[in-house]
Amino acid sequence: MKLIKTIHYTYSISEFYLNPEKGDIIELKHLPEGRIKKYKLSKEDNRLTTLKQLKVNND
Structure with missing residues (x-):
């Protein structure tokens, strides 16, 4: 598995x-x-689209 993104919350x-x-x-x-x-992440999760776009842009 490959790390795509890390998000820091409170x-x-x-x-x-x-x-x-x-x-x-x-x-x-x-x-x-x-x-x-x-x-x-389910297909309905709006973060999924954003993360897949990040993956494509980083390759």
Whole structure:
């Protein structure tokens, strides 16, 4: 998996990874107290379009 983007929020950090084999994007959200949550971005998520555009522009 390849890191696409890191976003720093007030109380968390989100890292977005591209899985080239499946073509999907995974979000790892680092929360307070060391907790980590993993999300698979759905096709309805508006961030998915933006992140795919970033990936194309960075290649």
